[in-house]
Amino acid sequence: MSARAGWFAGAAGMSAVGTAAGVSMARSLRRRVTSEDPHVDEDFELLDADRGCVVTTPDGVPLTVREVGPKDAPLTVVFAHGFCLRMGSFHFQRARLSDQWGAQVRMVFYDQRGHGQSGEAPPDTYTVEQLGQDLESVLAVMAPRGPVVLVGHSMGGMTVLSHARQYPQRYPTRIVGAALIASAAEGVSRSPLGEILRNPALEAVRFTARYAPKLVHRGRGAARRVIGPILRAASYGDQKISPSVVAFSEEMMHDTPIATLVEFLHALEVHDETEGLETLSKVPTLVACGDRDLLTPMEYSEEMAGALAKAELVIVCGAGHLVQLERPEVIDDALVRLVERATPSKLVALTRRVRERVRANG
Known part of the structure; x- marks a missing residue:
């Protein structure tokens, strides 16, 4: 099949499937959003004002990095974000935990390749294995010494598992704890997302992204009609959701390049990082998720x-x-507990005192 023919076939299929699959989920999402908005004045660009640099991977991809806290802090916590998001998806963790941990913890955030402000890359590098290698590149520059706790959400959790599989010698000598939030150790074909992933229309766009990138922008709207409503509807449960938080997450999803979307969708379907679990068993871990999560x-x-x-x-x-x-x-409370379990007794005691003081003043 030629790239052009593949794209036209894919666009037709996507339009039909996107309409059928998305309407009910989109309606469900609208019902979940409350008119009350406690975050209407929230500055979701907070991380952009933090100290920043660029880490260039061995294959030449620039990864945008931000950090909060002293460079000589006793512990570094590195955050890896999920699919179709960027480092800002940890906004609330950066806002609260930087105050709570103070000078004892440095937090490092970065945009995965093809996401946010980081550079795009050849489509065949959009794999979970490569993400584990990118994390190692970030660690080599940002945390070459001292203990580290890794935090991954969704695809970021798979990134942590991939790193653990490929660099087991780092655990527990350097990596002393890890968090896997709304993630999976192997392909997500068993989730409701699996049916969407098997849609041949998405494979057609993936083909076009690889072999006819100049045509891929034509499939942008059609591809988003397939996957967009699914991602939006699966993002939140039945709690009342701040419209500002919903708008922020949808902006992150919408800004993700189409090649990134379709390639990493495929990666999520086929990845298998179960071997990384054996390595992570050496360190304290947090595994967290929502009970209404449709994706993982x-x-x-x-x-x-x-x-x-x-x-x-x-x-x-x-x-x-x-x-x-x-x-x-x-999630913040659970991360505080993880750090207490993963770090030396001096830091444990100090973090606990800080937490108790914060709660007493609250």
Whole structure:
């Protein structure tokens, strides 16, 4: 099939499937959004004002990095974001935990290749294995010494697992803890997303992105009609959701290049990083998800936690896939507990005192 013929066939299929699959989910999402908006004045660009640099991967892709906290902090926590998002998806963690941990923890955030402000890359590098290598590049520059805790959401959790599989010697000597939030150790074909992933229309756009990139912009709208409503509807559970938070997450999804979208969708379907679980068993871990997550259902998290010797499993009732944006206080508390379990006793005691002081003043 020629690239042009593949694109036209894909566009036709996507329009039909997108209409059928998206309408009910879009309506469901609208019902979940509340008219009350506690975050109407929230500055979701907070991370853009933090110290920044660019880490260039061995294959020449520039990754945009931001950091908060002293460079000589006793512990570094590195955050890897999920599919069709960017580092801003950890906005609430950056806002609260930077105050709570203070000078004891440095937080590092970065945009994955093809996402946010980081550079695009050859489509055949949009794999979970490559993301694990990118994380190693970030660690080599941003945290060459001292203990590190890794935090990954969704595809970012798969990134952490990929890193653990490829660099087991880093655990537990350098990597002393890890969090897998709304993630999965192997392909997500068992989730409701699996049916969408098997749509031949998406494969047609993926073909076009690789072999006729000048044509791919024509399929942009059609591809988003297939996957956009699914991602939006799966993002949140049945809690009342701030319209500003919803708008922020939709902006991140909409800004993701189409080649990034279709290539990483395929990567999510076929990846298998279960071997990384054995390595992560060496360190304290947090496994967290919402019980209304349609993209990585809680069964995935329960299976991972069952395979990890030092795991805390947190199931957030009523939350969807973007649990760290929907119920940030639950995830923040769980991350504080993870750091306490993963770090030396001096830092544990200090973090606990800070937390208790914050709560007393609140």
